[in-house]
Amino acid sequence: MNPSEVSVIGANPGISPSLHIWGWEIAAYLFLGGLVAGLLVISGLAHRKSERPAESLAWRGPALVPVLLTVGMVSLFLDLEHKLHFYRFYLAFRITSPMSWGAWILLLVYPASILFALAAVGEFGPKLPGDWDLVTELAAAVRRPLAAVNVALGVALGIYTGILLSSLGARPFWNTPLLGPLFLLSGLSGGAALLILLEPSREAQLRLGMLDVKLIGAESATLALILIGLSSGGAAQRAAAQLVLGGSFTAVFWIAIVMMGLALPATIELFHRFKRAQASFYPAALVLLGGFALRMIILLAGQASRWGTLQ
């Protein structure tokens, strides 16, 4: 049956709730969660590998994590339509719901990242005002095991958001198992970019820049695989891929994500590396903006994709 004309009786925006499900609040959380994951993984690994990591990795990045995580969780809270019931997440564990996994992951990441921040600042950072000696000494004593725990939790936090969206079977644009790895790689790349902004040493900036280039490469490859996968799927998947290959999200996808968020910053970072030029603020800022655009556009494009031709 191929409807050439469709009219609907008795409908209004309220009867098509899919017109709006998740907006900027969720995109901001997905972005900040990814950024936190990137900071935790990169700085945690640096703490494991090096006795004296670079300034940004040693304490500035870890110290920023609880702040970003708090803003992200507030953003998540703002999206809840019945906020008083947020505690219900913690009276249940639903194995089939990635959101339930995520709620519990957040409950673990939050204290673990605060402890890691205290340990990192206590060991490498400036003296905190007030008497924190006991806390920072205790945390510093377990700094390296804490770093390992935070790396594992960072990976979990970075990947679950993508798995969450990909588990929502009604939205073909999200139905790809690569969405989890894509969000993790984007988070790692954003984390590296933020560390560049926090890093005073030029050598370390360039090293982080090269790490960022590799991560951007992996992220671009994952994004390409997702588009190939959707384009070679069934009718609903192909229609979903068309959203960014000629459809209504094409311009923002290719300009904001691919050009401004991936290609341009990677090119500038490579240029810095090979010309030994002064590292600048722009590529890192572009990566961060591109990371937010990626979350926002994937979030909205997914909500615009559906099964079937009618409704």
Place this chain on the structure above:
Amino acid sequence: MARYAMTIDTRTCMGCTSCVVACKVENQVDTPFFRNCVVQQISGEFPDLRLVNIRENCNMCSEAACVANCPTGASHIEPKWGLVEIDESLCTGCKACIAACPYDARFINRKGYAEKCTFCLPRLKEGLDPACVATCPCQAITVGDLKDPSSKIASLLAMRKYWTLKPEAGTQPNVFYLE
């Protein structure tokens, strides 16, 4: 467990939307929302046109994506009737169920909870038909237990040709449209 399902006879439905209004009144649904709607699908080229009225509501799927994706257990399969229901006291308004539903059957009401068609479970429990079934002037809607071979719905599905909405989404919907 019973498995309550719905048939809608597209031959007798005239698209009057009485069911839409009856549902809204019975369930005191917030303005501007409705739990169901009638979609008119017109196909063909003038003058050879074909019109089908499709009354849409929650499909009470056997493999309900909303239930699988609910982080708190608010969306659940009611064990006695086999219906997908929402426990408002558990709902956080996270909207995962709305994103998971291929049928756009759900919305967030003014209290902040997910809401959808319940097959009028409170009425079923009293032995009454759902409001839409009781109101339909064409008697186009039937609700009953699929697992009871003597039910009217079982015999309708045995005798008539039927289709479901978006079977390709894989949630095994239990609203059947009789041809």
